[in-house]
Amino acid sequence: MRLYSQKDVDKKALRGARIAVLGYGSQGRAHALNLRDSGYDVVVGVRKGDSWTKAKKDGLQVMEPRTAVKGAQLVAMLVPDLTQKPLYAELKTLLEKGATLLFAHGFNIHFKQIKPRKDLDVVLIAPKGPGDLVRRQYQQGRGVPCLMAVAQNPSKRAKAKALAYADGIGGTRGGVLETSFAEETETDLFGEQAVLCGGATELVVKGYETLVEAGYQPAVAYYECLHELKLIVDLLHEGGITKMHRFISETAKYGDLTRGPRIVNKATKKEMPHRNSARQICAPMDRGEQRRPPQVFETVESGFGALHRKGWRPTARQNALAGRRRKLDHPCPRAHYSTRYGRPMKSSPRRPTRPRCSTSTCTWFMRSPRRRLSAC
Ligand SMILES: NC(=O)c1ccc[n+]([C@@H]2O[C@H](COP(=O)([O-])OP(=O)(O)OC[C@H]3O[C@@H](n4cnc5c(N)ncnc54)[C@H](OP(=O)(O)O)[C@@H]3O)[C@@H](O)[C@H]2O)c1
Numbered sequence: 001m002r003l004y005s006q007k008d009v010d011k012k013a014l015r016g017a018r019i020a021v022l023g024y025g026s027q028g029r030a031h032a033l034n035l036r037d038s039g040y041d042v043v044v045g046v047r048k049g050d051s052w053t054k055a056k057k058d059g060l061q062v063m064e065p066r067t068a069v070k071g072a073q074l075v076a077m078l079v080p081d082l083t084q085k086p087l088y089a090e091l092k093t094l095l096e097k098g099a100t101l102l103f104a105h106g107f108n109i110h111f112k113q114i115k116p117r118k119d120l121d122v123v124l125i126a127p128k129g130p131g132d133l134v135r136r137q138y139q140q141g142r143g144v145p146c147l148m149a150v151a152q153n154p155s156k157r158a159k160a161k162a163l164a165y166a167d168g169i170g171g172t173r174g175g176v177l178e179t180s181f182a183e184e185t186e187t188d189l190f191g192e193q194a195v196l197c198g199g200a201t202e203l204v205v206k207g208y209e210t211l212v213e214a215g216y217q218p219a220v221a222y223y224e225c226l227h228e229l230k231l232i233v234d235l236l237h238e239g240g241i242t243k244m245h246r247f248i249s250e251t252a253k254y255g256d257l258t259r260g261p262r263i264v265n266k267a268t269k270k271e272m273p274h275r276n277s278a279r280q281i282c283a284p285m286d287r288g289e290q291r292r293p294p295q296v297f298e299t300v301e302s303g304f305g306a307l308h309r310k311g312w313r314p315t316a317r318q319n320a321l322a323g324r325r326r327k328l329d330h331p332c333p334r335a336h337y338s339t340r341y342g343r344p345m346k347s348s349p350r351r352p353t354r355p356r357c358s359t360s361t362c363t364w365f366m367r368s369p370r371r372r373l374s375a376c
Pocket residue numbers: 022023024025026027028045046047048049050051052065077078079080081083087103104105126127128129130131
């Protein structure tokens with residue numbers, strides 16, 4: 001395993017280069033601002049609209065993607081994965097000869113949705129965290145660790161350029177780990193579906209339902225199963241399971257070691273891979289669960305190939321599941337309201353002039369400003 005840090009960076013690799021950041025969303029905004037603050041000549045490529053206005057307000061040079069890539073030695077493709085293919089097709093002939101095409105996730109290269117021109121260097125710098133953290137950590141003098149990979153290297157300088165880019169967004173402060181497009185894509189998809197999103201949310205939901213069905217108050221069950229998760233995740237993030245064990249009670253540690261393996265058990269693990277887990281990815285999302293394979297994962301081609309061709313919309317069944325999950329969040333704003341005002345929340349509380357609750361852990365709150373207003 002090779003971990004790169006600031007001392008490995010060849011600052012000359014991108015010196016004087018113009019960097020076009022396409023997309024000004026979660027990653028795009030963080031990368032563009034960090035690169036600018038690191039002294040690079042940055043131009044943002046977006047359509048006219050909210051992102052355009054936001055980037056202008058942040059003091060960046062903003063252009064349509066077709067104009068932004070002209071003269072850019074490095075183009076960072078930071079629009080959503082499912083829109084990268086048509087955008088690349090539109091820009092393919094406009095990219096400078098010998099430019100570097102950079103991705104923050106390997107999806108489109110690994111699944112051959114984008115086949116870049118042969119003269120382009122193609123690299124990956126994938127921060128292991130959301131964009132707002134990439135920006136915040138940079139401003140605090142720290143950095144989110146990144147994965148780095150090279151898919152095409154006609155200039156023989158692709159890795160040096162990728163490392164310089166990672167340094168520009170603060171990644172080398174946290175460490176840059178070398179990988180391949182395949183490994184980054186497959187582990188990222190596995191992680192988000194089996195552990196981080198699919199796994200963790202389902203554990204929360206099932207735990208919440210169990211407590212409520214046993215007669216406990218929904219708000220208390222919510223706090224126990226969802227709200228407190230952050231405290232544990234923070235400990236795990238800071239110092240792994242060792243640190244978590246140092247800070248939790250004896251009963252919690254007993255539960256972890258004796259009940260944990262009973263809840264998430266061999267059967268759960270058996271659901272995860274199919275034969276060779278490294279090469280098997282993802283349920284057929286576009287077909288819903290109609291033809292559910294015996295395990296969570298199925299082949300890349302049947303899963304994401306089809307997903308990419310048609311785009312993914314949740315099936316009626318998946319929408320119903322999302323609806324059931326959203327109901328779980330209701331007690332949270334109600335509990336906040338009761339704690340704050342000492343009385344239960346009415347169905348339509350008086351609308352305050354501005355939102356006063358900034359609970360960042362409550363998804364139901366955060367999803368809709370209208371709800372946020374009416375609940376606080
Ligand atoms: N989010 C994360 O935490 C994270 C972490 C690691 C890696 N990544 C990777 O980073 C990449 C970007 O993801 P993201 O989450 O940052 O995306 P995002 O927030 O959804 O990006 C939205 C931005 O892309 C723009 N956009 C969408 N379609 C466009 C088009 N056709 N032409 C020009 N601009 C367009 C949007 O502009 P409008 O306002 O005009 O729609 C908006 O500025 C992806 O490859 C993703 O896998 C994301």
